[in-house]
Structures are given as structure tokens and as C-alpha cells.
Amino acid sequence: MEEGNYSVGLDIGTTKIVAIIGKENEYGKIEILGIGRSKSLGVHRGVVNNITQTIKSIQQAVDQAEANSGLKISSVVVGIAGQHIRSLQHSDYITRAKSEDVINEDDVDKLCNQVYKLVMLPGEEIIHVLPQEFKVDGQAEIKQPMGMYGGRLEANFHVVVGQVSSIRNVGRCIKSAGLNLANITLEPLASANAVLSQEEKEAGVALIDIGGGTTDLAIFKDGIIRHTAVIPFGGNVITEDIKEGCSIIEKQAELLKIKFGSAWPGENKDNEIVSIPGLRGREPKEITLKNLSKIIHARVVEIVEQVYVEIKNYGHEEQKKKLIGGIVLTGGGSQLKHLKQLVEYITGMDTRIGYPNEHLAGDSDEEIASPLYATAVGLLMNSVQNKPKVIREQQTEEANEGTDSKSKEQENPIKTKPVVKKERSTIFDKWFERFKDFLDNAE
Incomplete structure (x- = not known):
């Protein structure tokens, strides 16, 4: 299969690294061609802290995905998270020189570019500038200002910031x-x-992605991203607590959490006991499931309450900002027994578990439709969505080499499409190009 026909998403997590290869089928669904997974050894709380180990883990996942699919991976779409990510709201405006001309992409670009000039803390850089609503000459709640007349163009922005290093x-x-x-x-x-x-x-919804090292939050309302946050706790701190509380090794603590763990202590009877093999001929340990769920419950409550503080910071309690869609839980940590009920109890909001199967082709492996792979599938979707742009640009270049005037006339419809993609991503694209140049020049 030619490389132009498939895409790759790479999820560099704290506990696992997943490389997933796929393509869009004729029904617009994602067909998974191969998947590779390796243990993540060089990442702590979403941040790389051992370059050599991380490279090794990435190569293992990529090799497995290539062997699985029989395809060669050369370029990937990568996700970033980690406790260094923060977001802020910002408003800005431009005054247009010619108010008798309609507002075009260049005006929107100019306004977005202005936001990139915001002064950040040392070592921080703006990653995403996401316009929310626009105002034209004081007229508010405009979602798409292009084609309108006006002298003053304003917008509210959701700005995502991260550590450059x-x-x-x-x-x-x-x-x-x-x-x-x-x-x-x-x-x-x-x-x-x-x-x-x-x-x-x-309708308004809060997505809570509970990973190994971090819990990511994204809030949407009126179809627009309103708030993002990364909380530096995830499934690993629960495992750590079990390890400390029960005096067992990490591997056993992780297995206990997955097989017998529950976020709701009332579920377990006092006489339910699990026996853990002792180390090197030592006596086996007996742990009551009630104690186990008490340890898990305490930490999960802390994580959920921190997330709920962020939801309240967004303004969920105001009538206008109410999240009617409630909460969607995803990520590996969302598979913990009775977590949904606990989240509903703490927040009072409707909650469901989010599976990425909606966008996958019907014959996809059941395992890939697990919440565990939500981020990897999302990155693959991002890669697939960006693919047509590249192909259209290639078509345009080929068309530019056309010989007769007829082929030149046919160029125009092809030519107009790549121009459309300029819309708002251009500013991020410029930042990304600068970032790629930095990587190419760095030794």
C-alpha cells in the first residue's frame, strides 16, 4: 500500500506507548491496519524524563505495528499532555483599515497572530490558539465572521500553553x-x-481522560472547546497507594487494582479476602477487598474532586454555561469498577464511559474499541483528517505542471481547496514549522 493511503497516530503515555496505523474507508470510518504497544519506561506524569528509554519504547511500539500491518511507518501525529500544560482565556481585537471590504481569512489570521505575541512565563510557549466567539463592530456571538462587513473585529480565545523544553x-x-x-x-x-x-x-460536556500519569480534562459547550486542564494524577498513584498500603510490590498492586479493585467500598463484604504470593518463599499475604477498595476510593475521590474544581472554574454552575451532556470518562483509568457511580455521586452530573468505537469500521478488533486506546484513535483521526490536505496539495503541484490550457482550467477547482484549509490552523502551522526547523537544526 502506498504511504499516502494510510496514517499513523502515536500516543506517548506514562504507562504505555501505542502506535496505531489506519486509513479511512469508503464510509468515512477508520479502518485499523495495525497496532503496536510497548511499556513506557521514560515518561513520568506525561513528561519525558529519560530520552533513551522513550526512544527505545517508541521503536518497540512502531516495530510491532509495522510487523502487525506489513506497512512501513515514516511519519506520525503525536499527542502532548503533562502537568506543564495550562490554558487561559484571552480577548483581543483588530481595527480594519477598510471597513467597506468584507472580513476575510487574512483578518482572522491577523487577529489570531496577535494572540501569539502574548508574553508568557519564561520557558513557556503557546501551542494552540482556539477562537471561540467573534464580535464584529460590537455585534456578539458570531461563530464565523468571514464575509461580513465591519471595522472592528474582536474574539475570545482559548489559549493552550506548554513548556517548550x-x-x-x-x-x-x-x-x-x-x-x-x-x-x-x-x-x-x-x-x-x-x-x-x-x-x-x-449541549455541553466534560471529557475526563484518566491515564496512567495524568488526568486530562476538556470542556465543550456550543460545539466549541471552552476549557482544558491537565491534573498530575492518574492510575499510577492509585497503584502506588495500594503498594504502600498493602506492603506489596508494584506488579501485584497493579493486578489487584485491575482484577479486584473498586471505587466504592460499600460493595465489598468484610470476609472477602484475596491471597497474594509472598516473595521468595515468604508467607502469602492476605488482603481484604474492603481495605483495597478503601485505599482506591480515597485516591479516586481526590482526583475526581480536583477535576470538579476545574469544571466549576469553567463556570458550570452558571445557567448559561451548564453542561447538559454531563461527564464522559475515558482512558485506562475509566475501567475501574464503580467509578461511574462515584463520579455521579461527587459531581451530581450524568456520566457515561466513552468508547472510541463510533468512528471505527465495523470489523475492528474489540480491544481497540477500549477506552484505553481513546487518545491513540483520536490521534489517528487527526492524522487521517490532515491527510487529504497533503494529497490535494500534491494534486495542485502536479496540475501546475499541466501542459495545455484545458488542464489549466481544470486546475482551479483543485487549487481552491488547499486555500480553504488555511482557515485558522495556519498560525498553529507556522508555530509547528518553526518547531520542526528547531528540531532539524538541533544536534
């Missing part, structure tokens, strides 16, 4: 693993694409 370290790992970086996107946005419907985004 952390993002560059991810880029360095990708490059050193012999891969090209096709795009970088925020992991909560990727997960949201994979598990949320457009209706939920319109």
Missing part, C-alpha cells in the same frame, strides 16, 4: 526513533474527537 523533548524522541513529526496536538482534544459526539459538544 517538554515539547521539544518529545520531538527529539520522535526524530531519534527515525520518524518524521507530521503534527502535534493536545491529547485531551484527540481523546475528545474519538469519544464525543457533536450533539454532546453542542
Whole structure:
């Protein structure tokens, strides 16, 4: 299969690294061609802290995906998360020189570019500038200002900021693993694409992605991203608590959590006991499931309450900002027994578990439709959506080499499409190009 026909998403998580290869079928669904998974050894709380180990883990996942699919991976779309990610709201405006001309893409670009000039803390850089509503000459709640007349163009922006060094370290790992970086996107946005419907985004919904090292939050309302946050706790701290509380090794603690763990202590009777083999001939340990769920419950409550503080910070309690769609839980941590009920109890909001199967072709492996792979599937979708742009541009270049005037006339419809993609992503594209140049020039 030619490389132009398939795409790759790479999820660099704290506990696992997943490389997933797929393509869009004739029904617009994602067909999975291959998947590779390896244990993530060089990442802590979503941030790379051992370059060599991370490169090795990436290569293992990529090799497995290539062997699985019989295809060669050269470029990938990568997600970024980690406790260094923060978001802020910002308003800005431009005054147009010619108010008698209609507002075009250049005006929107100019306004977005202005936001990129915001002064950040040392070592931070703006990753995403996401316009929310526009105002034209004081007229509010405009979603698409292009084609309108007006002298003053204003907008509210959701600005996502991250540590430059952390993002560059991810880029360095990708490059050193012999891969090209096709795009970088925020992991909560990727997960949201994979598990949320457009209706939920319109109604208002909070996506909580519980990973190994971090819990990512993305809030949507009226179809627009309103708030993002990364909380530096995930499934690993629960495992750590079980390890400490029961005096057992990490591997046993992880197995206990997955097989017998529950977020609701009332479920277990006092006489339910599980026996853990002792180390090197030592006596086996007996642990009551009630104690186990008490340990899990305490930490899960802490994580959920921190997420709920972020939801309240967004303004969920105001009538206008109410999240009618409630909460969607995804990620590996969402598979914990009775977590849905606990989240509903703490927040009072409707909750469901988010599976990425809605966008997958019917014959996909059941395992891939697990919440565990929500981010990886979202990154693959991002890669697939960006693919047509590349192909259209190639078509345009080929058309430019056309010989007769007839072929030149046919060029125009092809030519107009790549221009459309300029819409708002151009500013991020410019940042991404600068970032790629930095990686290419770095030794």
C-alpha cells in the first residue's frame, strides 16, 4: 500500500506507548491496519524524563505495528499532555483599515497572530490558539465572521500553553526513533474527537481522560472547546497507594487494582479476602477487598474532586454555561469498577464511559474499541483528517505542471481547496514549522 493511503497516530503515555496505523474507508470510518504497544519506561506524569528509554519504547511500539500491518511507518501525529500544560482565556481585537471590504481569512489570521505575541512565563510557549466567539463592530456571538462587513473585529480565545523544553523533548524522541513529526496536538482534544459526539459538544460536556500519569480534562459547550486542564494524577498513584498500603510490590498492586479493585467500598463484604504470593518463599499475604477498595476510593475521590474544581472554574454552575451532556470518562483509568457511580455521586452530573468505537469500521478488533486506546484513535483521526490536505496539495503541484490550457482550467477547482484549509490552523502551522526547523537544526 502506498504511504499516502494510510496514517499513523502515536500516543506517548506514562504507562504505555501505542502506535496505531489506519486509513479511512469508503464510509468515512477508520479502518485499523495495525497496532503496536510497548511499556513506557521514560515518561513520568506525561513528561519525558529519560530520552533513551522513550526512544527505545517508541521503536518497540512502531516495530510491532509495522510487523502487525506489513506497512512501513515514516511519519506520525503525536499527542502532548503533562502537568506543564495550562490554558487561559484571552480577548483581543483588530481595527480594519477598510471597513467597506468584507472580513476575510487574512483578518482572522491577523487577529489570531496577535494572540501569539502574548508574553508568557519564561520557558513557556503557546501551542494552540482556539477562537471561540467573534464580535464584529460590537455585534456578539458570531461563530464565523468571514464575509461580513465591519471595522472592528474582536474574539475570545482559548489559549493552550506548554513548556517548550517538554515539547521539544518529545520531538527529539520522535526524530531519534527515525520518524518524521507530521503534527502535534493536545491529547485531551484527540481523546475528545474519538469519544464525543457533536450533539454532546453542542449541549455541553466534560471529557475526563484518566491515564496512567495524568488526568486530562476538556470542556465543550456550543460545539466549541471552552476549557482544558491537565491534573498530575492518574492510575499510577492509585497503584502506588495500594503498594504502600498493602506492603506489596508494584506488579501485584497493579493486578489487584485491575482484577479486584473498586471505587466504592460499600460493595465489598468484610470476609472477602484475596491471597497474594509472598516473595521468595515468604508467607502469602492476605488482603481484604474492603481495605483495597478503601485505599482506591480515597485516591479516586481526590482526583475526581480536583477535576470538579476545574469544571466549576469553567463556570458550570452558571445557567448559561451548564453542561447538559454531563461527564464522559475515558482512558485506562475509566475501567475501574464503580467509578461511574462515584463520579455521579461527587459531581451530581450524568456520566457515561466513552468508547472510541463510533468512528471505527465495523470489523475492528474489540480491544481497540477500549477506552484505553481513546487518545491513540483520536490521534489517528487527526492524522487521517490532515491527510487529504497533503494529497490535494500534491494534486495542485502536479496540475501546475499541466501542459495545455484545458488542464489549466481544470486546475482551479483543485487549487481552491488547499486555500480553504488555511482557515485558522495556519498560525498553529507556522508555530509547528518553526518547531520542526528547531528540531532539524538541533544536534
